[in-house]
Amino acid sequence: MNKIFLISGSAANPAHTTTLIHYIARQLEEHECEVTVWNLQEKPLPFIDPAFHHNPQDHTVQVVREFVQLASEANAFVIGTPNYHNSYTGIVKNSLDLLSFAQFKNKPVGLVANGGGIRSTQPVDQLRIVIRGVLGIAIPMQVVASNSDFIEVQDGYELQDEAIKSRVAMFTEQLVDFTERFKD
Ligand SMILES: Cc1cc2nc3c(=O)[nH]c(=O)nc-3n(C[C@H](O)[C@H](O)[C@H](O)COP(=O)(O)O)c2cc1C
Numbered sequence: 001m002n003k004i005f006l007i008s009g010s011a012a013n014p015a016h017t018t019t020l021i022h023y024i025a026r027q028l029e030e031h032e033c034e035v036t037v038w039n040l041q042e043k044p045l046p047f048i049d050p051a052f053h054h055n056p057q058d059h060t061v062q063v064v065r066e067f068v069q070l071a072s073e074a075n076a077f078v079i080g081t082p083n084y085h086n087s088y089t090g091i092v093k094n095s096l097d098l099l100s101f102a103q104f105k106n107k108p109v110g111l112v113a114n115g116g117g118i119r120s121t122q123p124v125d126q127l128r129i130v131i132r133g134v135l136g137i138a139i140p141m142q143v144v145a146s147n148s149d150f151i152e153v154q155d156g157y158e159l160q161d162e163a164i165k166s167r168v169a170m171f172t173e174q175l176v177d178f179t180e181r182f183k184d
Helices: 017-032 062-073 090-097 121-134 160-183
Strands: 003-006 033-041 076-082 108-114 136-148 150-153 158-161
Touching: 003 017, 003 062, 003 108, 017 033, 017 076, 017 108, 017 136, 017 158, 017 160, 033 150, 076 090, 076 121, 076 136, 076 160, 108 121, 108 160, 136 160, 158 160
Parallel strands: 003 033, 003 076, 076 108, 108 136
Antiparallel strands: 150 158
16 A cells, blocks of 8 residues: 655644645545655654764654654655745755655655745745755646635635645646556
């Protein structure tokens, strides 16, 4: 079974990005994937310690070892970020800096972003460069939403926009396809 590790990098609670990540996780489950969602707002990680750059699994902080283990076991990733100043968030970058090549090498990575204003591709465009840096394979499909694609519900947000929903369907199909092709 394909194991997909999804990371939500919003500092807000509730967050549109986390809502989108959970929506994507449910779609991936329909493709028979085993999904794990890590919400960095709910389960924060400490600042990167460069002493563990090449051996993150030996980190002295238990929550980091847990994060590294899930990343190591994953066949693919989904990384979601809000748009902060035309880019991904600092907490997303910190979480990726806690990992190394071994966690990403030849693994597909789907990129997702949400902005307060427009559907900007800038955060995911910049994340592509980061993913190349850790030897991951950023898939061509991406999901870029904005706040107006969601409605407010009692305990947070719900994805509403049909175009984004169908984009998620194409995105998850491609992620599963790439995961199958790159496994082993
Ligand atoms: C520090 C900071 C910078 C931001 N910069 C941008 C920006 O450049 N463009 C934009 O569209 N929204 C920007 N926003 C708004 C967020 O993208 C918006 O609050 C969005 O709802 C965040 O998604 P979330 O609910 O998943 O956290 C910024 C928000 C913060 C906190």
